[in-house]
Amino acid sequence: MTKKILVIDDDSAIQQVIKSSLVPEGYDVRTADNGQAGLDLVKEFQPDVIMLDIMMPVMGGFDFLKQNKESTIPVIVLSSLGQDGNEEKVKALGVKYFLQKDNIHIDDIKKLISNILNSAPKQ
Amino acid sequence: MDQANVSVIFVFSIVIIAVIVSFCVYIRKLRGTLKAESEKRESENNRRMYELSILKEIGERAGYSLNTQRIADIITGSLKELIDYSTTSYILEDTQKKELLFKCEVEESVSPKFVEDVKGKMVAALSVLTDQNYQNRTIEEVIAGTILDDDNNEPLSSFFNIPLTVGNKVVGILNVSSTKTGLYKEDEMTILYKITAQASNAVTRLQDVLDSEQSKLNAMVVSMADGVLMIDKDNRVYVTNPKVKDLLGIENKETSIFDIIEAFEGKVDFRTKLEECIKLNRQEVIEETYIQHRYIRILFSPVKDKNSETLGAVIILHDITHDKELEKVKEDFTNMMVHDLRSPLNGIRLISEMLQDKKMPKDQFLQSAKMIHGSTTNILELVNDLLDVAKLEAGKFIVTKSKGDLKRVIEERINFFQSLASEKNIVLNSYWGPDIEQVPFDEKEIIQVLNNLLSNAIKFTEEKGVVKVQTLLLKKDEDIESKAKQAGIKWFISNSSEVLQKREKDVIICAVTDNGSGIRKDQIKKLFNKFEQAEGQKKTQAKGTGLGLVIAKGIIEAHGGLVSVESTEDKGSTFFFILPLE
Numbered sequence: 258m259t260k261k262i263l264v265i266d267d268d269s270a271i272q273q274v275i276k277s278s279l280v281p282e283g284y285d286v287r288t289a290d291n292g293q294a295g296l297d298l299v300k301e302f303q304p305d306v307i308m309l310d311i312m313m314p315v316m317g318g319f320d321f322l323k324q325n326k327e328s329t330i331p332v333i334v335l336s337s338l339g340q341d342g343n344e345e346k347v348k349a350l351g352v353k354y355f356l357q358k359d360n361i362h363i364d365d366i367k368k369l370i371s372n373i374l375n376s377a378p379k380q
Numbered sequence: 381m382d383q384a385n386v387s388v389i390f391v392f393s394i395v396i397i398a399v400i401v402s403f404c405v406y407i408r409k410l411r412g413t414l415k416a417e418s419e420k421r422e423s424e425n426n427r428r429m430y431e432l433s434i435l436k437e438i439g440e441r442a443g444y445s446l447n448t449q450r451i452a453d454i455i456t457g458s459l460k461e462l463i464d465y466s467t468t469s470y471i472l473e474d475t476q477k478k479e480l481l482f483k484c485e486v487e488e489s490v491s492p493k494f495v496e497d498v499k500g501k502m503v504a505a506l507s508v509l510t511d512q513n514y515q516n517r518t519i520e521e522v523i524a525g526t527i528l529d530d531d532n533n534e535p536l537s538s539f540f541n542i543p544l545t546v547g548n549k550v551v552g553i554l555n556v557s558s559t560k561t562g563l564y565k566e567d568e569m570t571i572l573y574k575i576t577a578q579a580s581n582a583v584t585r586l587q588d589v590l591d592s593e594q595s596k597l598n599a600m601v602v603s604m605a606d607g608v609l610m611i612d613k614d615n616r617v618y619v620t621n622p623k624v625k626d627l628l629g630i631e632n633k634e635t636s637i638f639d640i641i642e643a644f645e646g647k648v649d650f651r652t653k654l655e656e657c658i659k660l661n662r663q664e665v666i667e668e669t670y671i672q673h674r675y676i677r678i679l680f681s682p683v684k685d686k687n688s689e690t691l692g693a694v695i696i697l698h699d700i701t702h703d704k705e706l707e708k709v710k711e712d713f714t715n716m717m718v719h720d721l722r723s724p725l726n727g728i729r730l731i732s733e734m735l736q737d738k739k740m741p742k743d744q745f746l747q748s749a750k751m752i753h754g755s756t757t758n759i760l761e762l763v764n765d766l767l768d769v770a771k772l773e774a775g776k777f778i779v780t781k782s783k784g785d786l787k788r789v790i791e792e793r794i795n796f797f798q799s800l801a802s803e804k805n806i807v808l809n810s811y812w813g814p815d816i817e818q819v820p821f822d823e824k825e826i827i828q829v830l831n832n833l834l835s836n837a838i839k840f841t842e843e844k845g846v847v848k849v850q851t852l853l854l855k856k857d858e859d860i861e862s863k864a865k866q867a868g869i870k871w872f873i874s875n876s877s878e879v880l881q882k883r884e885k886d887v888i889i890c891a892v893t894d895n896g897s898g899i900r901k902d903q904i905k906k907l908f909n910k911f912e913q914a915e916g917q918k919k920t921q922a923k924g925t926g927l928g929l930v931i932a933k934g935i936i937e938a939h940g941g942l943v944s945v946e947s948t949e950d951k952g953s954t955f956f957f958i959l960p961l962e
Contacts, residue, residue: 270727358726
């Protein structure tokens with residue numbers, strides 16, 4: 258079955274980069290511009306993995322995580338925020354995967370997603 | 381000689397003798413009286429001289445002292461030559477410690493009961509005179525002079541009390557007591573009364589001078605924006621101002637050291653810092669503590685008298701909440717800018733990674749190129765805005781004004797934004813007043829202002845809204861409301877607008893009005909502030925640098941004009957600027 262990825266990021270370049278690198282791998286990718294739009298798509302689209310930005314208008318990543326607490330969908334936080342302590346804050350909200358946008362490469366993202374999806378059924 | 385003559389002579393002689401004798405007796409008597417009188421006068425003189433010398437001494441030794449205890453010491457110590465007594469004592473109230481000080485100088489050995497009785501009489505007198513109950517007050521006792529004799533049974537037989545006053549206030553009692561009965565008459569009391577009156581006058585005069593100085597100082601301390609406290613070596617609070625109570629949330633009328641320590645409980649070891657400051661005679665600082673929802677910096681400075689002896693410490697409580705907030709806002713702004721610069725750069729970096737894949741289909745390749753273009757445009761826009769703001773802040777922003785056709789410039793802008801407006805089905809139009817003369821302005825910069833105002837208006841207006849640009853000429857003596865009425869247009873800025881009140885010349889006024897969501901009152905004044913704007917932007921759906929209004933304000937002000945906004949929540953906003961015609 259096709260695995261579904263939801264990308265929540267206000268930066269269209271990031272949305273497109275992730276989309277165009279994951280679609281050829283056989284994923285179904287949808288994008289949302291902010292946390293609020295993301296929450297709506299979580300219900301409608303029912304993704305297998307969520308990729309989440311932190312600093313976004315209307316609703317940021319932290320608020321999204323708080324509102325989406327009940328969900329068991331694995332979340333990868335992609336942050337370019339230069340503040341210390343974000344990783345801790347995000348992990349305190351139950352997120353296992355935290356990536357700094359400055360350090361990531363497309364291959365890393367692909368690898369991480371396939372790892373998450375392969376380990377999920379065993380749980 | 382006959383018998384009769386003899387007897388006459390005899391009688392006469394006897395009479396003469398008697399007269400002589402009685403004269404002698406009289407003379408002697410007279411002499412005695414005179415001697416007694418001169419002796420009495422001499423002693424009177426002596427006493428008066430002594431009285432004067434005591435007064436002089438008090439004047440010299442105590443005249444410049446406000447230490448009532450010292451004055452009482454001098455007075456009671458000076459009475460020996462003047463009055464016969466067993467003990468002299470004084471009792472004073474220590475208002476700081478809220479206790480009484482009783483000192484008894486024992487001249488002739490008396491029993492402890494005698495001293496107790498004296499003390500009892502003085503406390504009773506003080507209670508009556510001050511209308512306070514001192515019976516249960518702690519009394520610190522000092523008994524000096526001759527050793528008390530337990531076996532002495534002589535009772536307290538005569539005594540008198542004289543109140544010691546400063547101003548109109550009774551501050552203590554002086555007492556002279558004796559084991560002899562009926563010893564003190566008006567005379568003795570008059571002497572002591574005169575002395576104490578003299579001393580009290582001197583103190584009162586000095587106190588008045590000090591009070592007037594003190595009241596100046598107090599007025600200063602009270603009005604200080606910082607909390608100010610002075611605490612002496614014995615932990616007594618000497619000076620405090622209302623701000624202290626305010627900052628520490630103290631509700632008691634009088635602030636005591638306990639209130640202060642309690643307020644800092646668990647946050648700052650106030651006592652140790654205070655002790656260190658006094659003991660080590662150096663300044664101590666607590667950089668930051670959070671009390672009563674405020675950040676406070678505490679500074680302890682030792683206070684010394686003119687002999688370099690440490691008296692205590694002055695503690696200043698400085699509210700740094702606003703500084704902290706400002707710091708936070710600045711930090712947020714920097715983070716925001718860093719984020720906004722980094723995001724598109726990361727996008728470009730990842731896209732270029734993707735482009736290295738040679739198998740990429742052509743349409744995706746073109747899309748990638750478009751994304752790179754979009755991202756670089758965003759970065760460029762932000763960098764330019766930041767540079768503009770930096771220039772504006774440094775006062776290096778120069779506008780080159782020349783008389784031009786503002787009407788054409790506005791119409792061009794309307795055309796430029798038409799496509800963006802029609803995407804949201806927004807009606808975009810303009811009105812140009814009938815009598816407008818040519819205005820001096822910098823075309824390039826005013827275009828930027830209009831771009832900012834128009835793109836904001838369209839951004840914050842819902843589908844099918846209306847955005848209009850209205851321009852009117854406003855002479856110095858005209859009012860804008862009737863001017864708009866004359867022109868027959870719907871107008872949104874009132875005569876009372878601060879910016880219009882401030883104008884000094886004939887101006888043109890250009891207003892961009894939308895019927896969007898409007899702006900909350902508390903947000904309005906933040907709009908034109910660089911840092912606040914950054915904060916506000918997170919919560920809105922606005923994209924862009926968030927510096928547009930800051931730059932617009934700078935540009936208009938560089939033209940000698942003013943920018944402002946009037947807004948009603950849920951009804952819409954009018955951003956407007958005025959440009960002087962000269």
